Every structure is written in C-alpha cells, then in structure tokens.
Amino acid sequence: MLTLKCxxxxxxxxxxxxxxxxxxxxxxxxxxxxxxxxxxxLFTRPNVKGVHFERWRHAYGCGKWFxxxxxxxxxxxxxxxxxxxxxxxxxxxxxxxxxxxxxxxET
Amino acid sequence: xxxxMSVLEGAVSTGFVTVxxxxxxxxxxxxxxxxxxxTVAALSSxxxxxxxxxxxxxxxxxxxxxxxxxVTEYADAPALAQKVQAAMADTHALVHVVxxxxxxxxxxxxxxxxxxxxxxxxxxxxxxPGEVRRTRLAQVAAAFWLEDAENAQIICFRSVxxxxxxxxxxxxxxxxxxxxxxx
Numbered sequence: 001m002l003t004l005k006c007x008x009x010x011x012x013x014x015x016x017x018x019x020x021x022x023x024x025x026x027x028x029x030x031x032x033x034x035x036x037x038x039x040x041x042l043f044t045r046p047n048v049k050g051v052h053f054e055r056w057r058h059a060y061g062c063g064k065w066f067x068x069x070x071x072x073x074x075x076x077x078x079x080x081x082x083x084x085x086x087x088x089x090x091x092x093x094x095x096x097x098x099x100x101x102x103x104x105x106e107t
Numbered sequence: 108x109x110x111x112m113s114v115l116e117g118a119v120s121t122g123f124v125t126v127x128x129x130x131x132x133x134x135x136x137x138x139x140x141x142x143x144x145x146t147v148a149a150l151s152s153x154x155x156x157x158x159x160x161x162x163x164x165x166x167x168x169x170x171x172x173x174x175x176x177x178v179t180e181y182a183d184a185p186a187l188a189q190k191v192q193a194a195m196a197d198t199h200a201l202v203h204v205v206x207x208x209x210x211x212x213x214x215x216x217x218x219x220x221x222x223x224x225x226x227x228x229x230x231x232x233x234x235x236p237g238e239v240r241r242t243r244l245a246q247v248a249a250a251f252w253l254e255d256a257e258n259a260q261i262i263c264f265r266s267v268x269x270x271x272x273x274x275x276x277x278x279x280x281x282x283x284x285x286x287x288x289x290x
Contacts, residue, residue, distance in 0.1 A: 008171070008172050009160060009161055009171065009172070009241075010161065011240070012230070013228075014228040016228055016243055017228055017243050059248075060241065060243040060248050062170065062171035062172065062174075062241060064171065064172065
C-alpha cells in the first residue's frame with residue numbers, strides 16, 4: 001500500500017484515494033516539433049527501477065494534482081511537492097540522496 | 108414549483124449505530140482562490156471567515172485550496188448564494204447552490220468511528236471533531252466530519268445517496284463490531 005501526503009490539503013492519502021498521472025517533469029513537444037521528438041514525448045519512458053518522479057491526483061480528496069518522488073522497487077516515498085514545480089526541489093533531492101547515496105538526478 | 112424532497116426520504120437504519128437521512132440541507136459551493144486577499148475580504152463582507160485547512164467552522168467547510176462549502180438551512184441557500192455572488196462579483200469566483208446535487212446523512216452512536224473506519228481509508232483514531240475529511244466511502248466520493256466522538260455528518264452526491272446509506276447500514280450491522288476504538 002502506497003501512502004502519499006497531499007501537499008495541498010495535508011492528508012495522508014492512501015493509494016485508493018489517488019489516481020496516477022505517471023511520470024513527472026516531462027518536456028512537452030507539441031505542434032511544430034519533429035516527429036521523433038513528438039514520439040519520444042508521447043511514448044518513450046525510462047521506466048526506471050528505483051527513484052522515480054510521478055504525478056498523482058488526490059482524486060477522492062481535494063482534487064489537486066501533485067508530484068511525488070518514490071522508489072518503484074521498495075515503494076519508499078521520499079517526498080511530495082506542488083505540481084507547479086518544473087524540476088524536483090532541492091529538499092526532495094536531498095532526501096533522496098540521504099537514502100540513496102549513489103543516486104544522482106541525471107540518471 | 109415541485110416540492111423539494113430529500114433523496115432518502117427520511118430513511119433510518121439502526122444497527123450498532125444509527126444511520127439516518129439528515130433531510131434537506133442547504134449547501135452552497137464557492138470556488139475561488141482562498142489565499143487571495145480580495146477573496147477573503149469579499150467573503151468576510153458576507154460574514155464568512157475562511158477556516159484553516161480541512162476545518163469546518165460555523166457551517167463553513169474548507170474542501171480544497173480553492174473550494175468552500177457553506178452549509179445552511181435548505182430554504183436559506185439561494186439567498187446566501189446570491190449574497191456571496193454579489194460580494195464576489197469583482198473576483199474570479201464561482202458560487203452555486205448545490206443543495207439538490209448532494210445528500211447529507213448522519214451517523215449517530217458510540218460506534219460511529221468504527222462504522223466509518225470500515226469503509227474509508229482514514230485514520231479515525233486521529234481525526235479530530237470539526238475536521239472535514241474528503242475521501243472514498245466504499246466505492247464513491249464522500250466528505251464527512253465528526254461533530255463529536257459519537258456523531259458524524261456525511262455529504263455525498265445525491266445520485267449515490269442510496270448506495271452510501273446501504274453500505275453504512277451494512278457496516279453498522281449488529282454483531283459486526285470490531286471494537287478497535289473502544290479497546
């Protein structure tokens with residue numbers, strides 16, 4: 001069972017209260033971009049085993065989208081943060097590094 | 108004008124707690140940025156104080172960072188909505204009477220927390236009275252708050268009121284007490 005804290009209403013929301021929005025921090029390639037870029041944006045995901053940034057929506061609660069950093073193998077949650085964040089914030093990176101010393105944001 | 112009817116028509120069910128239709132309740136939904144000073148000022152000119160996160164105070168419930176629910180008498184809701192709408196004319200806001208779109212139920216009795224805990228993924232041991240918890244009640248969305256340790260009010264969509272009444276009735280069936288909050 002995955003439990004994420006909604007950064008908007010502060011509720012410790014269990015997975016069944018949330019709906020998934022898949023990978024976070026994607027760079028959008030829209031009209032005018034090359035077919036390759038568009039295809040990559042739509043379909044190509046690293047599908048990491050380990051630290052992952054995700055979008056979630058507190059669907060049964062306050063209805064807000066937020067972002068979460070968690071480990072896909074252990075379900076360990078490193079933190080959640082506002083959806084209006086273009087890149088993982090420093091405190092989330094710190095929290096991950098303190099638990100996964102060999103992890104770096106580029107991977 | 109047709110007569111307004113509460114969807115459960117006053118249904119009452121007695122198990123280890125009593126589940127009852129709370130009857131017609133006035134509800135006004137306000138959508139606006141609650142952190143915006145203009146919004147707060149407009150609301151306070153109508154006598155509405157924005158509660159802190161997830162609280163319900165004097166019938167004003169915090170539902171989301173941009174949503175309030177005003178709970179009042181059924182007959183008073185249209186006038187209240189009109190008053191708030193007028194006060195918020197210059198702010199980016201939506202005010203609407205949702206009394207007939209929702210249903211309100213009450214759960215009463217010593218096992219109230221237990222009846223709810225069986226259905227909702229909520230830590231009822233730490234839920235304080237006066238805190239609104241929007242959550243999943245079995246398979247549908249609902250919001251509830253404890254008035255005190257033994258009384259709760261539940262708001263759900265009118266279309267699922269019968270389902271909510273049914274699952275609460277089953278959850279409160281005599282002999283199915285777990286006793287987790289009374290140990």
